[in-house]
Amino acid sequence: MKKLHSIFVCTLWLVASMVPAMASSNPTHDVSESSKAKKRIIKKIAPIVVECPQGTNPRLPWQVWVTYSDGTGEWRQTRWSNAAQQTEQTEQTYLVGHKFTVDGVITGDNTTENGYPITATVTVVNKNWDVPAQPVAEPLPLTMVSITGDNRLTWNRNLDIREILSWDITQQLYNYRDTYGLSIEGYKVADGWDSPTTKLKGHGSGHYMSALAFAYASTYGTPEGRQIRERIERMVNELRACQERTFVWSDSLGRYFEARDYAPEPVLKEMKGTWAAFNEYKKDYKHYGYGYLNAIPAAHPALIECYRAYHNEEWVWAPYYTIHKQLAGLIDIANVMNSITTSLNDVQPRQNTDRRLTNKQIAEKALLIAKDMGLWVWNRLHYRTYVSTEGDKAQRQARPGNRYEMWNMYIAGEVGGMQESLSRLSEMVTDPTEKARLLEAANCFDSPAFYQPLSTNMDDIRTRHANQHIPMITGALRSYRGNHKAYYYNIAYNFWNMIQGRYAYAMGGVGNGEMFRQPYSQMLSMNTSVSRGWGRNGNTVPDPNINETCCAYNLAKLTKDLNCFDPDDARYMDYYERVLYNQIIGSVNPEHYSCTYQYAVGMNAQKPFGNETPQSTCCGGTGAENHVKYQEAAYFVNDNTIWVALYMPTVAQWAQKDVVIEQECLWPAESSKIKIKKGSATFAMKLRVPYWATQGFSVKLNGKQLAKKYQPCSYFEIPARLWNEGDIVEVTMPFTTHINWGPDKMELAATTTNPQQPFTPMWVGAIMYGPLVMTTEEVKTWDEADFTLSSDLHEVQPQPVQAGTGMNANLYTLRLFPSGEQGEGLLFVPDYYETHRSTHYLRLNVLTDAKGNKQSSKLTKTMLESAIKIAKERKAEQEKWNALTVKVPAHAPWAPHGYARLMEQLANAEAVNAKDAKTVSQTEINAAASLLNMVINTMRPGNLAEPEDLTELQNLLTQCKDIRDKTTELREAISYADMVVGYVNGGSGTKDMIDKALDRLKTARANNK
């Protein structure tokens, strides 16, 4: 193994000019032995023919079925060459009848240096995409499915339930009482992002209500259930009492004060979001408007109408984001309580005089609160906001209330799933006027700037904030149930498919820092786009923790909802299984409840557990919900069919058919017995054949073999029949080893010990075993991460399964025996199981038949040219702003350090691009594209802090951490500063946060005597 890092001591940004000459890192392990091994090559792929409605971009498959020379086959990932924005724009101009081809490759294959070439033939047609008119199946409700057995699923669920019960409910009510002028005596002050001086307060209480509801779904009828129910009832009662304080009659108006009356425009324009101002606003609850229910005064959502950006103490954070969490919590309570009618045991009067609500009454009250707040939102947005796309940004912001601008703001415009909750409310109420208003309110949260390109399958999600936008897609899809406009379905369908190939990682997560980067750049981004310690010693250290857990939570939800419309498309539940069985189940520390914010994805990464309460952070909030709803998409049903979507040990009550179905299996499962435990009914049963089940899938009905032919990534159907108690279906599907390939070859990496290591281009992938992403503690640097494997992957060997119990139950492991090396091999364990530092992605050279190995002769410049175009656009934006005579620094398009790096790499990229084809190599082109992409990925909008701004804070933080005896104040200041460093590196930290962290550390250090 050649160690390269000692040669390169220059800073990262000087590497560009030196990349091509020296990149040569031989595969680590001797290949002589493997080369004798059996080789299989790709033999056949079905033609890829696509019809593309005029004005859209073709929907190209992100996975294709390949047949190998040895007769086996599997799904392989693709990468298409039309991802550059200028190419997408050109495609949209083609007229009906035009035919064109798009080149692509199958990733991970070494037939050519760019992969295995494939081509799609596209015809532009004069018709729209087909869309399903309505959902054709719904998941069995959470309350009707319970997870059984002693396994990681029940372990995590029980851990979450115990934790939920340990949270002090008064802390969840504190902010409401404070906001509505009620006494806070006896109520514990809220903390984390719900603390009295955090503008996201309310978000945690919302997640708390959802978590209570989901936990109750698994505990009703038990002592824990009784305690949870008590909390649910109290939340609902106290929130309604707060909300009722806004029912204020106005004689002059001749009606109640409404949302539209709050803060008339001249007043609004003078309002500010400082805490001093907020303390005044909260005395004014009588004028919030009928139905306002929030943990913060109504000034908060009103201020966003003045485009009050997320960047300092004077304005807002993300007002509608928090409103959504509270609405969602109430809706979840309403749904769960409504479907549990047989839990009288849970109601135990505290005193004889106590009037306790029935479950149905709790459900009605929760719905009423949510509906009244939903109508407040309708009233406010209907009367006080509008959409105008005309003119430039300044013109569009001239008057308050332009929703086009409001929702397009970075983070401040983050509205969570407002559309989803309002659409659901619209489905739940019966009054036609209220239904219509709630649906109108839902679509008031449409973001045309974000939606329009997506509705035509154009990738405008690159560089956007990931978790700000994923819930807007779920919302678009939910609103489609009410408005029936294909536009909304297409947005969701296109987005989901775009995610699969262009942005997702093996565990199903997305995002670097909190952002989407450039398409098809996951491996490069993983290794370069996020950094810790930037600017210290000129060293760049990529943070291996990426893929915010909230994104995984929201993508799972979107997938479940899309599956309702097309439950026969197994790609949805294949993905759901991927993200649930890996990132979501792996996101809680099984030994001590704490959840991840970012996840461990990159080199030698350790899951950054923390986020111990729903109010701690966004991921603390989604984390509280995640582990009490693993079963929410296990089964889908309609009038005549049940889809077994996930293999997990469960008991399911299908009320409409009056049958109880039990799935008896381990988790994870290679086989499962599905029994009719009670009842008798006629229906069809569809069993998911996972994409990974390439070495057999067998189905027996009452002992008789059924499945002879099957296709991985599909459903096997047992046609409608009369099922009787005792009928049993046995499914067997051995786990297979395969590789989830990254889309790019990661031509360079930044690591601790070798800050700027360029590599010989090599495919990067994660080893999978069945649905499980596998990870190893024995690879700690990219130098150690090169492996050569035979095409049948026989160097990767499954080990005997360890039975175990609880969190250790049914543990699958693999060992990788690098060819030519003796010994025990490298141990791999499932990602969900790993809590130490480990590595998922390896540089893998899978040998292919030499005869089939042809070099691609044509130079490909697509990525380079695309990166140059983006860079030039950013340059033009910044130059336009520079030319202004009056400048507000926070309004600069781009923050200075990132912009300076862009200029440097743009010059280099243009020089490479200008070289004569005879003197430039593909490696040189790729390296220039990678470097330019890397700097594009690390740029921040002008109002955000950059890692370079952290130098003073990092130094002070190091000094404070070195102090031996720390006061609580100092420990808390350190923990706050650590959080700020994380946010700044992740892309959402502000300069105000840095200043606040510095102040707190300085004060705490001075007091630490």
Ligand SMILES: [Zn+2]
């Ligand atoms: Zn989060």
